[in-house]
Amino acid sequence: MTSSFSNLSLAEPLARAVAEMGYESMTPIQQQAIPVVLTGQDVMGAAQTGTGKTAAFSLPLLQRLLKHENSSTSPARHPVRALVLLPTRELADQVAQQIALYAKHTKLRSTVVFGGMDMKPQTIELKKGVEVLVATPGRLLDHIEAKNAVLNQVEYVVLDEADRMLDIGFLPDLQRILSYLPKQRTTLLFSATFSPEIKRLASSYLQNPITIEVARPNETASTVEQRFYSAGDDDKRRAIHQVLKTRGIKQAFIFVNSKLGCARLARSLEREGLKTAALHGDKSQDERLKALEAFKKGEVDLLVCTDVAARGLDIKDVPAVFNFDVPFNAEDYVHRIGRTGRAGASGLAVTLVSGSDARLVADIEKLIKKKIELEAVEYDEDQPRGRINDGRRAWREAGETGDGRDAVGASAPRRERDRDRDHRSGRESRESRDPRDQHRGFRPAAISRDPFFEKPYEASAASDAAPAWEAATKAAPRSSISANIKPKRKVAALFKASAQPETTAQS
Numbered sequence: 001m002t003s004s005f006s007n008l009s010l011a012e013p014l015a016r017a018v019a020e021m022g023y024e025s026m027t028p029i030q031q032q033a034i035p036v037v038l039t040g041q042d043v044m045g046a047a048q049t050g051t052g053k054t055a056a057f058s059l060p061l062l063q064r065l066l067k068h069e070n071s072s073t074s075p076a077r078h079p080v081r082a083l084v085l086l087p088t089r090e091l092a093d094q095v096a097q098q099i100a101l102y103a104k105h106t107k108l109r110s111t112v113v114f115g116g117m118d119m120k121p122q123t124i125e126l127k128k129g130v131e132v133l134v135a136t137p138g139r140l141l142d143h144i145e146a147k148n149a150v151l152n153q154v155e156y157v158v159l160d161e162a163d164r165m166l167d168i169g170f171l172p173d174l175q176r177i178l179s180y181l182p183k184q185r186t187t188l189l190f191s192a193t194f195s196p197e198i199k200r201l202a203s204s205y206l207q208n209p210i211t212i213e214v215a216r217p218n219e220t221a222s223t224v225e226q227r228f229y230s231a232g233d234d235d236k237r238r239a240i241h242q243v244l245k246t247r248g249i250k251q252a253f254i255f256v257n258s259k260l261g262c263a264r265l266a267r268s269l270e271r272e273g274l275k276t277a278a279l280h281g282d283k284s285q286d287e288r289l290k291a292l293e294a295f296k297k298g299e300v301d302l303l304v305c306t307d308v309a310a311r312g313l314d315i316k317d318v319p320a321v322f323n324f325d326v327p328f329n330a331e332d333y334v335h336r337i338g339r340t341g342r343a344g345a346s347g348l349a350v351t352l353v354s355g356s357d358a359r360l361v362a363d364i365e366k367l368i369k370k371k372i373e374l375e376a377v378e379y380d381e382d383q384p385r386g387r388i389n390d391g392r393r394a395w396r397e398a399g400e401t402g403d404g405r406d407a408v409g410a411s412a413p414r415r416e417r418d419r420d421r422d423h424r425s426g427r428e429s430r431e432s433r434d435p436r437d438q439h440r441g442f443r444p445a446a447i448s449r450d451p452f453f454e455k456p457y458e459a460s461a462a463s464d465a466a467p468a469w470e471a472a473t474k475a476a477p478r479s480s481i482s483a484n485i486k487p488k489r490k491v492a493a494l495f496k497a498s499a500q501p502e503t504t505a506q507s
């Protein structure tokens with residue numbers, strides 16, 4: 001199978017857009033999916049965000065829609081022909097931005113609608129007529145009910161991140177939306193896993209789908225250097241400073257387990273001179289997109305985030321990921337460190353382990369099937385010391401006695417499905433809380449988790465050698481945030497850490 005886009009016979013406007021994106025060769029999912037989608041067959045694809053999945057479905061879809069291309073100003077000449085459904089606002093926004101880039105030399109129109117934003121600008125766009133509509137299910141239903149969106153001429157529907165949509169509880173919404181669509185259509189379903197529910201969904205709505213799988217479960221990319229350092233709670237920030245300094249790292253993601261911890265840590269690091277932004281569920285959509293944009297522009301060094309807030313972000317080239325808190329679930333570890341070492345680049349994943357994290361670390365060890373060596377951070381003399389806390393010794397002891405202490409262990413499995421349809425209310429689902437907070441007298445609260453992180457991780461087809469398509473990639477141009485949110489602004493560089501930080505983002 002060829003991996004070059006030039007052998008695909010893409011129409012000139014699409015081929016030009018691909019060339020401008022800097023893509024030289026196809027990703028594995030693109031190699032497999034594009035020829036199939038070009039034939040109009042249904043597809044059931046197992047692939048994660050980050051594998052090039054968006055281009056895999058949108059390029060052939062745009063190619064097939066070119067026959068409808070026209071420059072009429074009449075909305076009637078621009079009915080919705082393709083519908084792309086995604087579970088979250090961030091994902092919808094990112095996918096819409098990519099589609100707009102691929103379609104930019106065509107006359108095909110595209111837009112995105114998602115919750116948490118004013119419906120009016122979205123309505124205006126819809127009323128003008130669009131061939132490709134990207135949407136989250138709840139907001140789309142709102143627009144259908146308001147008669148802003150008519151779907152009776154849809155030829156293609158893409159259910160992207162289908163497993164997450166089901167986990168969030170979107171099945172009834174999906175069923176309703178699909179009932180508005182013509183029976184004669186092509187349906188493409190992408191999911192990280194093919195669970196029985198996904199298979200049921202596929203058997204109800206797909207016709208003789210071609211199955212495409214490029215994911216492998218529970219793998220961490222070989223391009224990520226994984227380090228586990230012992231650090232007592234009081235030493236963790238110092239450890240971060242030290243690692244950043246020693247390794248010459250300019251930008252990183254720092255993961256924490258709770259919103260409260262996220263805000264606190266961001267504030268502390270900011271005070272200590274690092275340009276820091278916090279990304280958690282209490283931040284508004286606009287704030288989160290701004291923080292992300294600032295990070296992309298190099299205006300922010302550290303993005304401190306919770307798992308929920310970081311879900312689905314299309315981030316390339318983050319040089320390092322820190323686990324300030326060891327995640328409660330080993331799968332989250334794999335997700336978190338998957339933010340670095342992408343696109344064939346090398347990445348560093350540092351996990352700070354305190355004495356009470358033995359059980360969680362053992363879970364990670366089991367999942368990634370690699371022996372975890374706990375190291376000590378070698379501090380420079382000029383690094384201010386925190387309270388002495390030999391996390392390493394406590395960790396070993398806990399591990400050896402098998403009792404593994406239990407402030408975290410006992411609470412870790414507590415989870416609850418996110419049924420808060422934040423697309424309607426604009427509110428973020430509640431995030432997992434740090435169980436240690438409970439020991440400080442916090443009222444135990446029901447723990448909500450992003451269902452995405454309840455899934456076993458399916459990495460992109462990682463291999464020892466960087467795939468050709470990744471090595472050849474130039475930084476793709478991306479616009480920053482949806483036109484529905486703010487006037488369009490261009491992001492100059494994608495995660496180029498070299499840019500000198502200028503502004504301070506909110507924490």
Ligand code: AMP
Nearest residue numbers: 023025027049050051052053054473476
């Ligand atoms: P996705 O999985 O669709 O979210 O894509 C992840 C990232 O990979 C996006 O930033 C794309 O621009 C980029 N990408 C997609 N296809 C290719 C390709 N063939 N070569 C290089 N980069 C790509």
